[in-house]
Amino acid sequence: MGGSDPISNVVRFVLLLFVQVILFRQVSLGLGGAASLAIIVSPLFIALLPLRTPLPLVVVFSFLLGFGTDLFYESLGVHMAAATFTGYARQFVLRLLEPRDGFKVKASPEGRDLGFSWWMKYVGMMLGVYLIWYFSMEAFSPVFWRSIALKTVVSLPVSWVVCMVFVTLLRPRI
Amino acid sequence: MQQLLRIFFTNGSFFTFVALQLLSLYCIISFNSPQKAIAAETWSIRAGSVRSATETARSYLDLEQENEALRQEVARLRQQSPESLYATERIVDSFRDETFVQRYNFLTAHVVNRSPYRPNNTLIIDRGKNLDVRPGQGIVSPTGIVGIVDQVTGNHARVLSVLHQSIRISAGLASGAFGTLRWDGRDPRYVTVTDLADYIEVQAGDTIFSTGYSNVFPTHQVIGFVVDSEVQPGTGSQNLTVALSNKPVEESNVFVVQDLFKDELSDLATE
Structure with missing residues (x-):
């Protein structure tokens, strides 16, 4: 599941989706529902899509991921919007973090020629984009900006750490 | 595409x-x-x-329709403003008496337009056929004569000013001697009385009156004052230069003189 071939991506899609909805959804539910904490790992699928994926397809795959997440979260649309936005934002994040000599286009954002700190920044930004959009869509009004900001600030570090664990586990063979 | x-x-x-x-x-x-x-x-x-x-x-x-509606409203309101109205009220100075029978009606009128000053002056008054203004009726001002009605429409009339070269008015002295008053087209302050017999004594300053013979102006309407007299050799007549008592080019409030006997008198004249 660490490669950049279609099978690996499908495996990652299913794995991350199930980890997200079966494991981490219970975490936020277990905290009483009113908690600000949400552990989100599914954007990792978007982040790990191969670099050469056509940009519209990235958006479409992200949308499908969000759709799958929403089916289990019983909040149809919220994760869809967040994932779609993250998929669209990925190109800008990558452009922002582009190494001086460019990416190796033949594969995914590769752990092999990109260091851990690069991964930290990349996953952090992707997660941040996702979380901000997700909590905004959940609140659905700029009136609740305090709560949106609080939830993002609380959830981002935890999700980040979890995601980095996943990246570390998967990185050598991505 | x-x-x-x-x-x-x-x-x-x-x-x-x-x-x-x-x-x-x-x-x-x-x-x-x-x-x-x-x-x-x-x-x-x-x-x-x-x-x-x-x-x-x-x-x-x-906006276009709105504008049109507003313009119609403006037109309607302007129709109602006093400037758009034609006053049909008339002040007729007449009275019934056993001794006297009314001969002249005086109808107030305003000069609403006038030709630019030239040898043949005309002016327009705001009284017309609807108020029995007829061609040939005289126009006077409080201080003198103004002209003679020439053409008439329903509400207006054109007046040949006394300062018009084709005007002829019967004018005379207090003694009864009379001649014909005309204008030579030069100085608007002076007119000329012609065909006055040369033996009549005329002093500068004598008053010239209308005679009433032509049924245009009432008798003894002051016209002006003699300034100079000049005997015309060989014709047996003299010409009087007369200073007008009014300023016809500046008159704006005038009266239409309606001679109620005009038809009667002109019938006699033609028989």
């Missing part, structure tokens, strides 16, 4: 994103009750301003 397609392809991710995001928003509003409530509330707040904005736009599109 090709350019449009190229834009679409180069920004494919953007359009995909917008489409899917809109779909997501639709799902959010349709399937989540808190968001649905928020959206409904927001819509009810914003709907008013949206509606007023569309109303503004629509009324802007109606």
Whole structure:
């Protein structure tokens, strides 16, 4: 599941989706529902899509991921919007973090020629984009900006750490 | 079209994103009750301003019709303003008496237009056929004579000024001697009385009156004062230079003289 071939991506899609909805959804539910904490790992699928994926397809795959997440979260649309936005934002994040000599286009954002700190920044930004959009869509009004900001600030570090664990586990063979 | 397609392809991710995001928003509003409530509330707040904005736009599109309606309203109001009205009231200075029978009616009139000053002056008054103004009736001012009605329409009449070269007025002295008054087209202050017998003694300063013989002006209407007399050799007549007692080119409030005996007298004259 660490490669950049279609099978690996499908495996990652299913794995991350199930980890997200079966494991981490219970975490936020277990905290009483009113908690600000949400552990989100599914954007990792978007982040790990191969670099050469056509940009519209990235958006479409992200949308499908969000759709799958929403089916289990019983909040149809919220994760869809967040994932779609993250998929669209990925190109800008990558452009922002582009190494001086460019990416190796033949594969995914590769752990092999990109260091851990690069991964930290990349996953952090992707997660941040996702979380901000997700909590905004959940609140659905700029009136609740305090709560949106609080939830993002609380959830981002935890999700980040979890995601980095996943990246570390998967990185050598991505 | 090709350019449009190229834009679409180069920004494919953007359009995909917008489409899917809109779909997501639709799902959010349709399937989540808190968001649905928020959206409904927001819509009810914003709907008013949206509606007023569309109303503004629509009324802007109606400007042409609005303008036409306003112009019609302005026209209607201007029709009602005093300037647009024609005063039909007349002040007729007449009275019934056993001793006297009314001969002249005086009808107030205003000069509403006049020709530029030239050898043949005319002016327009705001009285016409509807008030029995007829060609040949005289026009006088409080201090002298102004002219003779020439053409008549329903509400207005054209007047040949006394300062018109074709005007002929019967004028005479207090003694009863009379001649014909005319204007030579030069100085608007002076007219000439011709065909006055040369043996008549005339002093400078004598008053010239209308004779009333032509049924145009009432008898003894002051016209002016003799300035000079000049015997015309070989004709047996003399010419009087007369200073007018009024300024015909400046008169604006005048009277129409209506001789009620005119028909009777002209019938006699033709028999």
